[in-house]
Amino acid sequence: MSLRTSLTAFPRQALSRPNWRQTVKTSLVNYGDQRCGMAATAHPVTQDSTGSKGPTAMVFLNMGGPSTTQEVGDFLSRLFADGDLIPLGRLQSYLGPLISRRRTPKIEKQYADIGGGSPIRKWSEYQCAEMCKILDKISPESAPHKPYVAFRYANPLTEQMYTQLLDDGFGRGKGGRAVAFTQYPQYSCSTTGSSLNELWKWRNRLEGKRANGGKEGEGAIQWSVIDRWPTHESLVEAFARNIEEQLATYPEERRNDVVLLFSAHSLPMSVINRGDPYAAEVAATVHAVMQRLNFTNPYRLCWQSQVGPSAWLGAQTSDTVQNYVKKGHADLLLIPIAFTSDHIETLYELDKEVIHEANSPGVKRVESLNGNPIFIKGLADIAAAHMRSGQTCSRQMTLRCQGCTSERCLEQKKFFAGPELSSLVR
Numbered sequence: 001m002s003l004r005t006s007l008t009a010f011p012r013q014a015l016s017r018p019n020w021r022q023t024v025k026t027s028l029v030n031y032g033d034q035r036c037g038m039a040a041t042a043h044p045v046t047q048d049s050t051g052s053k054g055p056t057a058m059v060f061l062n063m064g065g066p067s068t069t070q071e072v073g074d075f076l077s078r079l080f081a082d083g084d085l086i087p088l089g090r091l092q093s094y095l096g097p098l099i100s101r102r103r104t105p106k107i108e109k110q111y112a113d114i115g116g117g118s119p120i121r122k123w124s125e126y127q128c129a130e131m132c133k134i135l136d137k138i139s140p141e142s143a144p145h146k147p148y149v150a151f152r153y154a155n156p157l158t159e160q161m162y163t164q165l166l167d168d169g170f171g172r173g174k175g176g177r178a179v180a181f182t183q184y185p186q187y188s189c190s191t192t193g194s195s196l197n198e199l200w201k202w203r204n205r206l207e208g209k210r211a212n213g214g215k216e217g218e219g220a221i222q223w224s225v226i227d228r229w230p231t232h233e234s235l236v237e238a239f240a241r242n243i244e245e246q247l248a249t250y251p252e253e254r255r256n257d258v259v260l261l262f263s264a265h266s267l268p269m270s271v272i273n274r275g276d277p278y279a280a281e282v283a284a285t286v287h288a289v290m291q292r293l294n295f296t297n298p299y300r301l302c303w304q305s306q307v308g309p310s311a312w313l314g315a316q317t318s319d320t321v322q323n324y325v326k327k328g329h330a331d332l333l334l335i336p337i338a339f340t341s342d343h344i345e346t347l348y349e350l351d352k353e354v355i356h357e358a359n360s361p362g363v364k365r366v367e368s369l370n371g372n373p374i375f376i377k378g379l380a381d382i383a384a385a386h387m388r389s390g391q392t393c394s395r396q397m398t399l400r401c402q403g404c405t406s407e408r409c410l411e412q413k414k415f416f417a418g419p420e421l422s423s424l425v426r
Contacts, residue, residue, distance in 0.1 A: 056142045057165055057178035057221075058135070058383060060128045061195040064151025065118025065343050071154060072108045076100035078153040084194035086307060087270060099308075107344075114347040121156075123341035123370050124149045124183065127379065130371075134380035142177070142387050150180075150199065158198045162206055165221065171207050173219035180225045180416075181383060183340050185235055186264075186285060187228035188278035189401060190271055193409065196225065200412040225393040225416045226386050230281040231288040234378020239285075239335065240292040241374065242366045246333055247297070249364070258331040258362075259298050261320060262286045264338035265345060266303035269311040275401035279313060282338055289337070301337075304354075305345055317350070321358050331362035340375070342368040392418035398425045 066075040080086055080096035088095045111117055128147035135145040146168065150161040170176035180199055182192040204210050207220040229235060243260065250258055264282045272279055286301050304317040317334070324332055334354065336346050346368055355363050369375045393416050400409060414422040 053142045053177065053387070055144045055146060055169075055176065056135075056387065057146050057148055057168075057170055057176065058128060058132055059148045059150055059161060059165075059178055059180050059199075060124050060183050061150055061180055061192065061199070062120065062124055062152070062183040062340075063191065063195075064124075064154035065120040066111060066154050067117040067121050069108045069111050069116055071117070072111055073100070073104045075154045076104055076107060082152070082194055084197060085190045087268060110344060110348045113352060114344065118154075118343045119347075120341055120343040121149065121151070121154070124151075126371060127183075127341070127376055130376045131379045131383065134377060135383055138380060139384040139387060150195070152195050152198060158195070159202045159206075162199075162202045166206065171219065171221040173217075175219045176221055178221050178223050179383060179386065180223060181379075182225075182227055184338070185228065185232070185340065186230045186278055186281035186338055187397070188267065188271075189274075189276050189404070189409065190267055190278070192227055193412075196227075196416060197408055197412050199223075200415055203415075223416060224386065224391065224418075225397065226382060227393050227397045228281060229382050230285045232378055232382055234374055234381060235285070236288045236292050238369055238372045238375040238378065239289045239337065239366075242369075242372070243289070243293065243333065243335060246364055246366045250331060250362070254331055256296055257298075258333050259300065259324060259329050260290075260333050260335060261317065261324075262289075262299065262301045262335045262337040263304050263317040263350065264301070264336075265305045266312045266314070266316070269313060272313055274403035277396075277401075285337055289335075297333075304349055318354050318357070321354050321363060325358050325360050325363070330360050332358070332360075332364075334363070334365040336365070336368060340369050342370060392416060392421060395421065395424070400425070 066072045077100045080100045083092050132145035132147045136143045148161050149156055150158045166172050184191045207217050247255055302315050302317045302320040303313045306312040334350055350365050398417050398421050413425045417425050
């Protein structure tokens, strides 16, 4: 489906900033009322859908973030225990808790400074719910679509989501379809891979051999995966329009000289050197966005959120901004290119650290995707195309990193690849 076709429901006038902001605000108020019990509670999905292939559970996968400062300690404990994200080797079980305890007070203060918690759950649940409304219209054969969110390190955790799936009428002998939809547009074993490892683990515990005396349970949930979408046209268009809007705040005579700094979460070089595709896919997103912008401005890709003394992918965003300002590049525009909503890395690290320390009025950040209707419509288009394709995952997902030795990764990929593609996983 072309971008022009996919945006039919959103005329350009309707997508102007005041209009779509009010639409999102109204929708979020209604959504908040529902979460607070002020609207009727939705009934569990049952397996007697009017759609020929429905109902379908749409499960957003993401890192997550603590919704309150009280959740920071548990969030960090889970994060530093994950060797897929922060590989600490044999000392992971010792160093992980030690690092998380030492960092908790500092990180609690950071979350307090951005309002007392991360907005990532609010935005993830909103994006997924709005996407499902669109899917019910454009993909009636797989309707109704029920939204779920599974976070890796914060509530709602993967096991909580999976239990809710079962309680809502999926699995437990009833079958049903679920789509794991990564909210990391660019694939990494540290992010999407880790979330899929966790999903596979809990599937085995709740529906697989571990839950059924060594035998595969019948009538289990049928999973497929949307594992990457770094250059999808709606993702690119949403980023490009946000950039254009912020560029318009600079004087016209300086506008084309503003340096665009695309910033993404960094990874340890040990992960990159193993063959992880993340850096290449982030670069692909950057190039697609710049192509959409007709390369009107100079640009660079930089990396943020390095943790610990080991070598990480660089150059670091904070160093890049400081160096350019010192060299006389007063106008810099930061674009969080690997994030689909605001969270600690945008609201604190970029806004309160990088931009504040630059001490230059020309250093700004574009708005995050959050409730952007172009982006949400794009999510629906991606999901609809995936379900109609009949694919269990992309062929790219069947390839392990060149230096991968993880048996867990091997078995997880075989499971999600399904019978048709599992033979490709080695």
